[in-house]
Each structure stands twice: as C-alpha cells, then as structure tokens.
Amino acid sequence: MAQTVFAPWTDPQQKPLIEFRNVTKRFGEFTAIDTLSLDIYEREFFALLGPSGCGKTTMMRMLAGFETISDGEIWLGGQEIGSIPPNKRPVNMMFQSYALFPHLSIWENIAFGLKRESRDKDAIAARVEEMLRLTRLTKFAKRKPHQISGGQRQRVALARSLAKAPKLLLLDEPLGALDKKLREETQFELMDIQEKTGTTFVIVTHDQEEAMTVASRIAVMDEGRLVQVATPPVIYEQPNSVYVAGFLGDVTVLEGKARKAGDVYELDWAEGQPPLRCVSPLTLSNGQTGYVAVRPEKVEIHRNKPEDDNVLRGKVIDIGYLGNLSTYHVELGNGQIIKAQNFNTERDTRRSFTWEDEVWVNWTDRCGVLLEG
C-alpha cells in the first residue's frame, strides 16, 4: 500500500501548530533560551534532545505555561499563548515524576481533568473507560498509585494527560524512570497511541536512542539554541556540526585542512597519513579547517590492504563485543583511534580479529561527513 510520507515541514502551504517566534527566556543573569524560532506541525512527534541544562525543559514548561516568556512570542493553533495561564491552555503535560495524585484512585486520577470541565457524569465515565482501555489499565482502575508498578504508573500518567484530548501533549522524560527493556516496549506503545489519537506530541529527552525511535523530527539543543532540527536519519547521517555528530551515536571525528580535488574534498589531516576523501555539498575554501566525521558501522576492517578510498593502517587495541556486533578500536601510526564496527553474522566463526592484530580500515568517500566545525 502506497502511503504519502508524513512531512508537513517540507510543505510551505502547511500552517504550523506551534510557532516559537524569537523566544528568549532569562532566569536573572542566565539566558536559558536565546532568541529561538521553531515551527512544530500538527500530528508530529517532536523530540527536544540535548544534555541537561540545554534549555529543553524550559521550552516545554513555556509551552505548558509554567514559565513566562522573557521576549518573543509563542503561538499555538493561531493564538498567542504567552499570557494564558496553564489551566486555560489546550495543552497537557506528562510529568517526569508522573505527578499522580496519591490520594486518588487510578480512575479518579484519569477523571481529574475531565471533572474540571464540568461535563456530565456519563461522558466522564465513558472517556475514562476509553482511556483505561487504550492504556490497558482497566483492571487497575480502583487501585491507588502506590499499589501499581512503575510501568503502570507511567501509563496512568499518559492516560490522564490524554483524557482531555489536548491539541498538544508534552512529555517530560516520560520513560526516564523505567528500566531498559520496559522503556523500549513503551517507546513503541507511545508511538502507537500517538498515531491512534492523532495528538501532537512534544517529548523532552536526553536519551538519543529514544528520540531516534519515536520522533518524526528531532531538535538538537545546546546552551539555549537549536543546533539542528531534522528527521532522525538526517540528524544521524547528515549532522550539521561536530556537536550533533558527537551527540547522536558513536563517531570518529578527524580534523584537518580541506582542499578541493575534482568532485570531492580532500582533507589533509596528519603527517604521513593519506588525505581523506569526502563527498560534500558544502563549499569550503582551500586550506579551511574542516572535519570528517565517520560512523563506526561505515568503517570496514580488513586483514589485507584493500584497493579503495581512505585506507588507513593500524593495530587493534580494544574490542567491544556486544553480541550482535563488535566494535574495534584501531590505533593508527600517529596515535589516532578509528572505531570500526562489524556485524557478527555467523555464530561459530572464531572472531576474525583480535588484540594487537595489524589491520587496514577504510571507508568510501560517501560514508564520511565533511563538517565545518
């Protein structure tokens, strides 16, 4: 079945649901968000990703109404929301601590927001039942929050924040308190629920795998600024800076002087080492400082010298065995370490490389990413 790709951000006709227009947030002397502009579209699953203190939580709290804006405007569905208090916004939030009311049952927790809208009792009950079914909590409706498990609490928090059918759901590190296995399951559950309800989700996370899994687009943040906003594959394969390349996934970054050589750039990066060839849409002047970033899974490792681009000779000094794949740390003659990853596709072969082996690593000119700094 052919499906149109969901990418409203490429369509200039689409009006964004959320617009940050030159938003600045200062806490005293400290600038948490620095003249930041960002559009988020309806039905998106948008991830704000960054290290702690980068301003991602502040962005979310401004959307919820818990932080005032120092400068600029935030628009939601064609309305400037800067002066609207949290209880009047069509936005709900799922808190990192879940913030379930300990004195109320699961049922009452989910009904809490609905009751504030003074709907009639039957409508509330029907909606709560629907939410309980959606999050598979029907059995636990009568229990108190302290009588259920962490994963169930997480689902209650989700059900409660979705019950009012908000235009926008904010999720603050929603899976942070769960263990790894449950977290992975829950990621898919979140995506499922997001798709079923058609709600726009904005998620704050510092876990790059989580962001990659769930998000339609990711905004990588650093010190109150957006470094790159793009889909997960673009963020991963075409990072726009060394910061983004390093923040998502594993990478080897090599610094050198760029030089145009026909269709490709060559990076002279170390005495006695061949220049690194790299295809790039960027325009760098000759002699400009540039970086080549290469992901370990794109680096091949050989026993004999291959006839290809970017062939480097080195010695295996570390092996990280992960079961499905192995990461080799190869030290070159000049001390630089290149990471190379191999899939362990066969069960019983002896590991092809071991410590102190002399090897060759290489990658093609399309596999490395040329960056400006």
Add this chain to the structure above:
Amino acid sequence: MRRFALIAVPYLWLLLLFLIPFVIVLKISLSDVALARPPYMPQLDLSTGWEGLKAFFAELDFENFTFLTTDDLYWKAYLSSLKIAAISTLLTLAVGYPIAYGMARAAPEWRPTLLMLVILPFWTSFLIRVYSWMGILSTEGVLNTVLLKIGIISEPLMIMNTPTAVYIGIVYTYLPFMVLPIYSALEKMDESLIEAAEDLGCSKLAAFWLVTWPLSKNGIVAGSFLVFIPALGEFVIPSLLGGSGTLMIGKVLWEEFFNNRDWPVASAVAVILLLILIVPIVLFQRNEQKAREAEG
C-alpha cells in the same frame, strides 16, 4: 528471645509509668475520703492476710462517681473543657496551617532556620511564657498601653480573665504541635502535583483544595489531636489567664486535690478525664497507622 526482650522494654516502661499509677489512681477513686495521711480509706494491709484483702475490697465502691453526677459543676466543667479544647484546636489550625504552608514553600536553605524559630519558644519555661502573656494582656499591659497610645481604643480592652485570654494562651502554647506535623506533610509533597492539577484545568485555589489540602490531611489530623488532647486537661493556662470565670476540668481537678483535699473525688474526676481522652487518642493512633500504611 532477643525480640521478646526488645518488645518488653516499652511495655515495661508503660507498666511502670502508666498502668501502675493508673491502678493506684483508680483505687483511690473507689475509696472514701478520710482525715488521715494519706487522706483516704481503706489502706491495703497485706499483713492481715486473706481476710484483710477481702475486707479491703469490700470497702471499695463507686460512691465518688455517683457524686460526680449529682453536682452539675463536674459535667459543666467537662463540657466547657471539651468546648474550649475544640475551639482552640480550630483556632490553632487556622493560625498554624498558613505558617506550615509558608515554611514548606520557602526556599530549602531557609527551612531549617524557620523550623528552629517555631521550636525556639520551647527554650523558655512554659510558665514564664504564660506569665508574660499576663503582662501583655492585662488592663495595664503592653497591648492596652500601645493601643491606647496609638488611639485605636479609648478604654483598655478587658482580655485578661476571660475565655479569650485562655484561647490566646492555648493557641500560642500549642502552635508548634500543629505547625510541625502539617509542615512535615506539606514538605513531603511533590510540587509537580500542583502543576499537574493546574495543567489539568484547576485554578490555583482549586488545586489547593483538591490536592494540597487532602494531602496534608494526615498532618492536620495529627496536629489537631496533639493540640486537642493536652488542651482538654489544661490547668495552668485557664488558672493563670482565665480567672475564676473560665471553667475547665483541669482546674476543678486541681482544686479537688489541693483545696478540698478530697483525693477520692479528684481521682474519680481524673479517671473520667482519661476515659474521655481515650477516644481521641485511639483515633489519633489509627490516623498515624493509616498514614504509615499509605506511605509503605
């Protein structure tokens, strides 16, 4: 065996310092008044053996308890004590809750200081503090002098020797007992609960009534009992600040013991006071246990 020894310590403590004195008071309450030392009959004399013991028990009766029902002074004093204790508890709650709330919402580095300020009055003797209230409230006291000087009033307020003075005294004295449990309940509360309530459509006031108030309920109940129970038997505050007009059972008890030297009747008054107190004490214990279970 070790577990038994560990449990035995508090029980032994209770036996020595509560149960045995209580049995003695109960025995006195069943005796008759006598001009002797100690001023009641019969005395237990084990040297006369079994016959003496039988005679001893034969002389015990409920006469004093019957007497308490014949004079309406006593039940009026009990009722008045209950009323004063209940009203002072509500007043203490009204004053203490905002204090506790402010403390729990204060910046964390300020909380130990605020906590110490609440406890600070305990560093001075209770009696001295009550006496200083006499200095503040009396007709020529600090309060009246200041108010007259400013010109807010033209005649001194008569607060001393009225129930108002007793309320002021009790609220002042027992305020920390109200503030501390409420503070501890509020301080534990996750602030994101309030944000969650607002996020789900509550105004600030609604968030307080629907979340903060019910979550501080255990603290409120604990604080109220900690004020109500000692206030019910309070003797010093009504006798120093309340004058002759304030009837409280603690004062009656004292007068029976030391003015009338009628130990048996005084003991009967004390036994009934204890019986009245058992109800709130049991309720208090149940509240504490429920709070512990909810946390576990």
